[in-house]
Amino acid sequence: MTTHSYMTSSALGMSRALRARRGVALLLVLISLGAAGALASFYLISQENSVEIGDNAGTASASEWAARTGAELGLAVLQTDQDWRTAASVDGRILKDVALGDAIVTVRVTALDGEPPRDDDTDLVITSVADIDGMTSTRQLVVELNPDASVEESIDEELGEFGVYALEGITLDADGLITVWSRNPRERVNTPANVGAGFALTSDLSIDLTSEIQRSTLFVTNSATSGLQELTQDVRFQGGGVIPMDRLPAAPALIPPTLRDLPVVWDEDTRMNLGIGIVMIGGAWRNVTVENGTEAVMTDQLFGQYRVESLTLSEESQLTIDGDVELLVMGDLVVEDDSAVHLADESSSLTLYLMGNMQVADGGVGVDPAIAAMDDLSVHALDSYTDPRRVRILSVSSVSGGLAEPSLVVDDNAIMLASIHAPTARMEVSEDAVFIGRATTRCLSVNNGGAFYCDPAIGVETGFTNLEGPLYANGALLEELADAMATWDDAMGVEALKAHLMSYYTEPTPEGAGVSAGPGAPTPRASARAEAREWPMRAFAMESDNRPSEAPDGDEPDPGCNDDGSFFAFADTEESDLEE
Amino acid sequence: MKRAFTAIEVLIALAITAMVGIGIASMLTMVGDGAQADRGTRSALLRAHAAQIRLRAFIDVSLNILTYDEEQGMAIWLHDNKPLDNIHLSELRIIWWDADAGELILEFIDFPDEWSEEMIAAVDVILAPDTDFFDEMTTQRVAGLTAQETLIESVDDFGATFSGNTATESNRAWISLNLLDDFESEHEVLLAFGLVNYMSAPGG
Numbered sequence: 041m042t043t044h045s046y047m048t049s050s051a052l053g054m055s056r057a058l059r060a061r062r063g064v065a066l067l068l069v070l071i072s073l074g075a076a077g078a079l080a081s082f083y084l085i086s087q088e089n090s091v092e093i094g095d096n097a098g099t100a101s102a103s104e105w106a107a108r109t110g111a112e113l114g115l116a117v118l119q120t121d122q123d124w125r126t127a128a129s130v131d132g133r134i135l136k137d138v139a140l141g142d143a144i145v146t147v148r149v150t151a152l153d154g155e156p157p158r159d160d161d162t163d164l165v166i167t168s169v170a171d172i173d174g175m176t177s178t179r180q181l182v183v184e185l186n187p188d189a190s191v192e193e194s195i196d197e198e199l200g201e202f203g204v205y206a207l208e209g210i211t212l213d214a215d216g217l218i219t220v221w222s223r224n225p226r227e228r229v230n231t232p233a234n235v236g237a238g239f240a241l242t243s244d245l246s247i248d249l250t251s252e253i254q255r256s257t258l259f260v261t262n263s264a265t266s267g268l269q270e271l272t273q274d275v276r277f278q279g280g281g282v283i284p285m286d287r288l289p290a291a292p293a294l295i296p297p298t299l300r301d302l303p304v305v306w307d308e309d310t311r312m313n314l315g316i317g318i319v320m321i322g323g324a325w326r327n328v329t330v331e332n333g334t335e336a337v338m339t340d341q342l343f344g345q346y347r348v349e350s351l352t353l354s355e356e357s358q359l360t361i362d363g364d365v366e367l368l369v370m371g372d373l374v375v376e377d378d379s380a381v382h383l384a385d386e387s388s389s390l391t392l393y394l395m396g397n398m399q400v401a402d403g404g405v406g407v408d409p410a411i412a413a414m415d416d417l418s419v420h421a422l423d424s425y426t427d428p429r430r431v432r433i434l435s436v437s438s439v440s441g442g443l444a445e446p447s448l449v450v451d452d453n454a455i456m457l458a459s460i461h462a463p464t465a466r467m468e469v470s471e472d473a474v475f476i477g478r479a480t481t482r483c484l485s486v487n488n489g490g491a492f493y494c495d496p497a498i499g500v501e502t503g504f505t506n507l508e509g510p511l512y513a514n515g516a517l518l519e520e521l522a523d524a525m526a527t528w529d530d531a532m533g534v535e536a537l538k539a540h541l542m543s544y545y546t547e548p549t550p551e552g553a554g555v556s557a558g559p560g561a562p563t564p565r566a567s568a569r570a571e572a573r574e575w576p577m578r579a580f581a582m583e584s585d586n587r588p589s590e591a592p593d594g595d596e597p598d599p600g601c602n603d604d605g606s607f608f609a610f611a612d613t614e615e616s617d618l619e620e
Numbered sequence: 621m622k623r624a625f626t627a628i629e630v631l632i633a634l635a636i637t638a639m640v641g642i643g644i645a646s647m648l649t650m651v652g653d654g655a656q657a658d659r660g661t662r663s664a665l666l667r668a669h670a671a672q673i674r675l676r677a678f679i680d681v682s683l684n685i686l687t688y689d690e691e692q693g694m695a696i697w698l699h700d701n702k703p704l705d706n707i708h709l710s711e712l713r714i715i716w717w718d719a720d721a722g723e724l725i726l727e728f729i730d731f732p733d734e735w736s737e738e739m740i741a742a743v744d745v746i747l748a749p750d751t752d753f754f755d756e757m758t759t760q761r762v763a764g765l766t767a768q769e770t771l772i773e774s775v776d777d778f779g780a781t782f783s784g785n786t787a788t789e790s791n792r793a794w795i796s797l798n799l800l801d802d803f804e805s806e807h808e809v810l811l812a813f814g815l816v817n818y819m820s821a822p823g824g
Contacts, residue, residue, distance in 0.1 A: 075644060079651060086655050222737045230701055254741050275746045278706050573817050576699055578677035579713075582769055583728055 099175045106143030107179040110135065110168030114147035115181060115572050118164070119565035124149065125157055132156045132167075143170040149183075162187065162501065163226070166572065181572040188569065189502040190547050191510050191518065197537040198461040198480060199290060200429070201503040203233035203256070203494025205480045207290055207463055209244040210237065212251035216469075216486035219254035221476050221493035223425045232257050232278045233494030234505055238288060242267040251486070253277070256494070259505050262286050283504055284516050289525065289541075290463035290480055292437035293393055294533035299368040302347045309349075312336055312357075322346055327371070330357040330379070337384075338365045350396065353379035358409050361390045370441075372396040375403040375454075380412035381431075389430040394462070395442040398433070400450045400473075406431040406457035417455050419474050419493050428459045428477030428495050435462035439531045445482065450475050451490070459498060461534065520545040656803060664799050664807035671724075671772045671797060672811050678713055678726065679793060683819040686712075686753055688780050688787040693717040693724070695753035697821065706746045706822055714757045715771065717778045722800070723770055724778065727757055730767035749822050774800040791818035 117124050117134055127134045132148035132155075139145075147168045151161045162185040169178050187193075199205045204218060212218065220233045233256045237245060240263050247253060257280035258272045264282065272280035305323035312318050313332040320328075320336055322343025329352045330336045336353075338346050340363030350371035353359055355378075362384040373394060375381055380403055383390065404412025406428065411421045436442030445464055450456050451471040460467070460479040467481040469490035476493045486492050502509035511518060517525070524544035532540060625633070678696055679685070686695040686707070696713040700706075709729050716725045731740050743765070747756060760766050777798035782790035797809045 072640075079648070083651065083655075086658070219738075219741065275706075275748060278746065574681045576677065576681040578673075579681065579698060582674065582677060582726070583730075583767070 096175070099172050100177070102141065103143055103170045103172045103175045103177040104179075106140045106145055106170035106172065107168045107177040109140050110138070110143075110145035110147045110170055111166050111179040111181050111572075113138075113140075113145075114149060114166040114168060115183060115570055116565060117147075118149065118166070118183060118185065118570040119567055120563045120569075121565075122563065125159065129156050140170070143172045145170045160225075161185075165575070178577075180575045180577050182575045183570050183572045185570050186568055187502065188566075189500065189510055191521070191545055192538065192542055192547065194500055194502040194506075194510050195538050195541055196500050196503050197289075197291075197534045198432075198434075198459070199236065199288060199504070200459065200478060200499030201234055201501070201505050202236040202259070202480065202499070203478050203496060204484055204492065205236035205238060205288070205290065206484045207238035207482050209239055209246070209483045210235070211246045211483070211485045212253065212487065213246070213248040213485075214250055214488045216248075216251040216488070217254070217491040218256060218486060219252070219491070219493060220256070221419065221495050223422060224495045224497045225425060226497045230255075231496040233496050234259055234280075235277075235494075236283075236288070236505075237261075237264065237268065238290065240264050240268065242271060245271065247276075257281075257505075259283055261288065281505075281507070284507070284512070285504070285522075285525065288504055289528055289530070289537050291530035291532065291534045291537060292442065292462065292464050293434035293440075294437055294535060295368060295393060295395075295440045296366070296535075299345055299347055299366060299393060302345055317360075320346065325349070328352070329354075330359060331355040333357060335360055337362055338367065340364050350374075352376075353381065353403065355379065356409075356413065358382065360384050361388050363387070364389050364391075366391045366393075368393045368395070368436075370395045373398045374401075375399070375405055376401045378403060378409075378413040380404040380407065380409040382407060382409055382412075383430060389432075391432045391434070393434050393436050394446065395436040395440075397443065397447045398449065399447075400454040400456050401452040402454055404455045406477075407455050412455060414455075415453070417453050417472070417474055419476065419491065421455065422457070422476070426457060427498075428457050429498060431458040431477075433458050433460045433462065434534070435460075435465050437531065437533060438464070439533070448481070451488075463530070518545065657805075660801035660803045660805050661807070664801045664805075664809075667772070667774065667799050667801075668797070668807070668809040668811075671799070671809065674771045675715075675724075675795060675811060676813060678715065679795075679813040680815065681817055682713075682815055683817050684815070684821045685782070685787040685790065685793060686821055688782070689754065690779060691717070691719075692754050693778075694780060694787065695757075697819075699817075700819070707749075707751075708744050708746055709756070709760070710740075710744045712747065712753060712757065714754060719778075722773065722775045724772040724775060726769045726771050727761065727766050728769075729760060729765055731765060772797070772799075776800050776806055788821045791815045 114134060124134050128149045132150040133146060134149050135145065135147040137144050137146060145168060147166060149157055150165050150167065151157050152163055152165060157164055164183045164185065166181040166183055167178060169176055204210065218235065235253065235256045235258050237258065237260045242265060245268065253276060256277055258277040259280050260268050260272060261283050263286045269282050272282065302324040305321050306325055309327040310325060310329070312330045312334045315333040317335040317337060319342065320338050322345050324347040327349045331354045333356045335358040337360045344363060345366045347368040347370065351369050352374040354376050357379045359381045361381070367390060369392065373396070376399070382404070383406070406426070407422065414421055435446055438444040445466060446462065448460065448462060448465050448467040450469045450473045452473065453471065454473040457476040459477050460481070463480050463482060465481050466483045467479055468485045469475045469492050470488040472489040474491050474493065477495055478498050504511060507515055511521060521541055521544065524541045528540055678698060682696045682698050683700060684697040686697055688694045693714060693716045696715065697707050697711055698713045699711055701711060712729065714727045716727060718725055731743070747753070757766060775797055779796045781794045783792035784790035791814065793813045795811045795813070797811070799807045799809055801807060
């Protein structure tokens with residue numbers, strides 16, 4: 041028993057010691073497991089967002105390329121003959137929620153001001169927005185539409201594509217200025233004014249040190265000397281070139297028979313000086329003088345065609361043109377002393393045939409009488425655009441009894457908004473006067489603070505200055521048109537020009553005309569119809585982020601940061617990309 | 621009587637504990653180094669991505685890289701907003717390489733908001749093809765007509781190569797950067813650009 045008791049006691053002691061050692065091992069295991077668990081947790085935590093980062097990168101890339109695809113698809117639509125303008129007329133969308141790969145893409149076509157494209161808009165913006173699971177990307181292309189203009193449509197008898205076309209000389213001195221009228225609809229694409237030189241010598245283009253031709257191109261003809269041709273690349277001009285013709289057709293007008301043969305309304309000179317409004321009946325009048333604040337009204341409600349021996353407006357009087365009016369002035373036209381010839385409303389227009397001289401001094405033509413009466417006039421007095429062609433002035437050829445070399449003078453703080461076609465006239469803009477529009481003249485002189493603001497929105501884009509246009513083939517005038525030009529005589533009158541040229545030319549049948557594509561066939565398109573260039577919107581966005589100030593009152597957002605869908609719009613995602 | 625550990629047992633236990641401790645410390649150090657390297661690489665990767673996006677915003681859509689100077693940077697003809705193929709002052713961008721600060725900095729013309737269109741037109745002149753574009757931008761900066769934007773920071777080295785004989789003749793460009801991460805480790809990055817709107821420089 042004793043031994044048993046001893047053995048029992050010893051065994052119990054060993055058992056306790058072993059239990060104590062097993063406790064330490066357990067503790068060590070627990071500590072090791074804890075440490076390993078902590079390490080594993082730390083590692084997993086450090087890696088937890090890698091998957092999302094990878095996913096985001098992949099999604100962003102897919103979204104970006106979907107946006108590019110959408111923009112190209114939108115461009116392809118514009119290259120077809122489908123009626124995309126109607127589709128875009130509401131909010132610019134031509135493709136809405138189209139699935140491209142994993143992305144939902146919406147493509148908008150807008151004018152440069154962000155509005156739905158109008159019928160005459162040829163510079164557009166395609167904005168493609170692609171969305172993949174909330175990750176959006178935007179792509180913008182600036183598109184220039186090249187109309188499928190025919191030869192006939194490309195012939196502008198009055199050379200409207202030129203802001204200035206002078207047959208014998210252009211002179212700028214004493215702070216004279218020729219530049220672009222910034223209110224013109226093509227200002228957003230900074231279209232320059234075309235200055236045309238129908239003369240040959242460099243000396244006939246005279247610009248003194250105080251004067252400037254700004255934002256203009258210079259086009260000369262084949263007959264220009266090499267010195268004048270080289271001037272087209274001068275840094276004073278934004279380009280230009282040589283028109284591959286010896287001369288451009290610039291003929292004065294003949295009197296339309298309907299105006300020549302008008303019945304006589306009043307066979308004595310007329311002086312309107314009662315200070316009231318007087319409506320003139322259409323027909324033939326003698327010398328007409330409007331003065332002493334009187335308003336004479338010519339209207340298409342009363343035949344709309346007028347002929348006067350001469351017309352003088354003075355002493356704050358007005359000639360109001362109501363509707364579409366044609367007027368033949370057989371002698372001189374004078375507008376002076378805060379008087380004005382103006383259009384009654386936006387639907388009114390005046391076509392004025394002038395057989396004598398014109399003098400606009402301290403008065404206005406084509407502008408509101410209140411503007412004409414302003415002192416210290418500037419072009420900024422006009423705060424909106426008016427098409428200068430609404431006042432067309434054509435000098436009458438000497439063949440029809442017009443002066444051989446008439447004089448058109450705009451001076452003494454006068455303002456005139458018009459389109460003038462007077463290839464035999466000497467035109468002068470001087471004494472702080474402002475002319476807005478375009479002119480074809482024999483000579484143009486802008487001096488003594490006078491300013492000539494060209495409207496480059498007038499005229500066809502596929503005319504004589506566009507060597508890629510339909511008037512040319514391989515850089516030369518179409519053979520038929522060249523033959524027609526060889527037999528053209530300016531005495532035939534500007535009205536006969538197009539018919540004469542087209543009598544030598546027959547428009548070819550368009551390629552593919554009358555052939556309809558079968559079901560499922562690709563929609564026919566022509567890549568030349570719409571040409572696109574990627575717009576550096578991200579660059580502008582980054583730069584605009586750094587510009588120091590916002591536009592006043594937030595009315596005009598900075599270029600590049602307009603988020604209302606207009607020109608330089610970009611999606612938030614693009615910005616966050618940049619901030620990455 | 622309780623039996624204590626013998627000296628040899630304690631020593632062996634201490635040795636084992638020390639070895640285990642050293643092993644754990646080594647492992648922790650390696651994991652830490654690995655994580656740091658990962659963070660540095662990721663940081664450099666993100667910075668390279670940002671660099672690519674920012675440079676691409678200017679180079680990919682530009683019309684022409686007018687000139688490249690390894691000391692100064694590059695001059696870019698960004699767009700032809702005033703058309704007919706002349707480089708106007710407002711269409712010029714300079715990406716300056718500031719080696720001392722380790723930065724690529726964009727500089728561009730920024731006319732004051734209160735300027736009228738006529739004032740801008742008078743200053744926004746056409747640059748002749750042989751203009752020193754870097755000098756021109758510096759001149760405009762002195763006149764207070766420029767703004768700057770830092771494109772990339774922590775750049776240790778910057779260089780460019782081109783597909784043509786000169787920058788202005790090239791419609792593709794490669795830019796190499798040595799980016800420094802947060803731990804001053806260098807990461808070499810090569811960025812490739814294609815000028816989708818490429819146009820020959822006037823007179824070029």
